[in-house]
Amino acid sequence: MSKYFGTDGFRGKAGVDLTADHAFRIGRFLGWYYSRRHTDDKARIVIGKDTRRSSYMYESALSAGITSTGADAYLLHVTTTPCVSYITRTES
DSSP: OTTTEETTEEOSOBTTTBOHHHHHHHHHHHHHHHHHHOTTSOOEEEEEEOSSHHHHHHHHHHHHHHHTTTOEEEEEEEOOHHHHHHHHHHOO
16 A cells, blocks of 8 residues: 555555545545544544645545545545645644
C-alpha cells in the first residue's frame, strides 16, 4: 500500500496505478475506520486536492466511499496541504 501514498496523498499514474475504484475503496475504508473510533457522533473526514484533472475524479470517488459508510466528507476543493492539516487540527 505504501507505493500508493506519499507524505501528502496518493501517488501513481491516474487511471493506471490509481483508479476511481481505488479511491472509492480507500474512502470506504477511511469511513469505516474513523466511524469505529467516533461512536458518539459521525466521523468527519477532510479532503483537499490540487489542480490536476485527476484530482476531481479522486475527490468524487473518495467522498463517495466515505459517505457510503455514513461518515461525513468535507471537501476543501483546491487547497494546500498545510490548509488541510490546519482544518483537521482546528475543526476536530
